[in-house]
Amino acid sequence: MNLQEVKHQFPEAVAEIEALENLGFASRSLDWIDTLDLEQAKTACWLVGRVGDDRDADALISILSGHRRELFIQAATSLSLIATGKHIQSLLSILVTSSDPTQRNSVVYALSFLANREREQDVISTLIEIVANKADTSVIRAQALEGIGNRLSTELPENLYQRAVDVMIQSLDDTEAEVRFWACFAAGATQTKEALPKLQVLAQTDRTILSGWWAVGEEAQDSITLINGGTPPLRQPYKPSMP
Numbered sequence: 001m002n003l004q005e006v007k008h009q010f011p012e013a014v015a016e017i018e019a020l021e022n023l024g025f026a027s028r029s030l031d032w033i034d035t036l037d038l039e040q041a042k043t044a045c046w047l048v049g050r051v052g053d054d055r056d057a058d059a060l061i062s063i064l065s066g067h068r069r070e071l072f073i074q075a076a077t078s079l080s081l082i083a084t085g086k087h088i089q090s091l092l093s094i095l096v097t098s099s100d101p102t103q104r105n106s107v108v109y110a111l112s113f114l115a116n117r118e119r120e121q122d123v124i125s126t127l128i129e130i131v132a133n134k135a136d137t138s139v140i141r142a143q144a145l146e147g148i149g150n151r152l153s154t155e156l157p158e159n160l161y162q163r164a165v166d167v168m169i170q171s172l173d174d175t176e177a178e179v180r181f182w183a184c185f186a187a188g189a190t191q192t193k194e195a196l197p198k199l200q201v202l203a204q205t206d207r208t209i210l211s212g213w214w215a216v217g218e219e220a221q222d223s224i225t226l227i228n229g230g231t232p233p234l235r236q237p238y239k240p241s242m243p
Helices: 003-009 011-022 039-053 053-064 071-084 083-099 103-110 120-132 138-151 160-169 177-189 192-207 214-225
Strands: none
Touching: 003 011, 003 039, 011 039, 039 053, 039 071, 039 160, 053 071, 053 083, 053 103, 071 103, 071 214, 083 103, 083 120, 103 120, 103 138, 120 138, 138 160, 138 177, 160 177, 177 192, 177 214, 192 214
C-alpha cells in the first residue's frame, strides 16, 4: 500500500499524513520518528505499518527497545504487519532482557498478531512460556493466550501443539479472571475439545465480568458453541452501571 492508498482508505487521517509528509516522511532516516512530538510519532508509527519496509521495521524495533513507552503498543502493532524473520528474533530478545510490563506486553502483542510466519515454532513456544510464567502480569499472560488462539495450528509439531493445549486448559483454572477469559477464547478459537469439561463448568459458574468485555462464563459458553460447530451470539461489552 502506498501513501495515496492509505489516504483513500483512511480519509480521517489525511491531514495528519500530510503533516508528516511536510516533516520529511519521504526522506525519513532511521531515527526520524524520534524527532517528532508524541502525537506525530504515534501517527508515524501507525503509518509505517501500512507503507513501510524492512528499514522501517528496524526503526520500530528501535522504538520498542527504547524509552518512549507511549509509543510501544503502536510500534508493536505496526511491527506485526511488516516484521521479517530478523525482527522476530529482535522481539524474542527483548522479552529475554525486559522486565518492563508495558514493553513486555507490547512485544507479546506483536508476536500474537505477526503476519509473518517465519520462526513460528519459536513464537508459539515463547507464548506458551509467557502464559505459564506467573511472574508476568495477568494482562501479559492473557495477551499470550490470545496469541495462542490466533496462531495455533495442527501443522506444528505434535509435542509443541500439545504443550499449547495443556497450558491453555490449565489456564481455565487460573485465579485471574482475565487469564481465564482469554483461555476460553483460545480454546474456542482452536476448537480444543479437551477443554470442554472445564468450559462447561465455567459457563455454569463464572459470572466474573472482564472490563470492556463480558462475563468469563459467557466467553466459555461461546467457546463451547464454536467447538460444537455453532455460531455464538454477537455480544456487546458490559457497561458499568451509573451510581
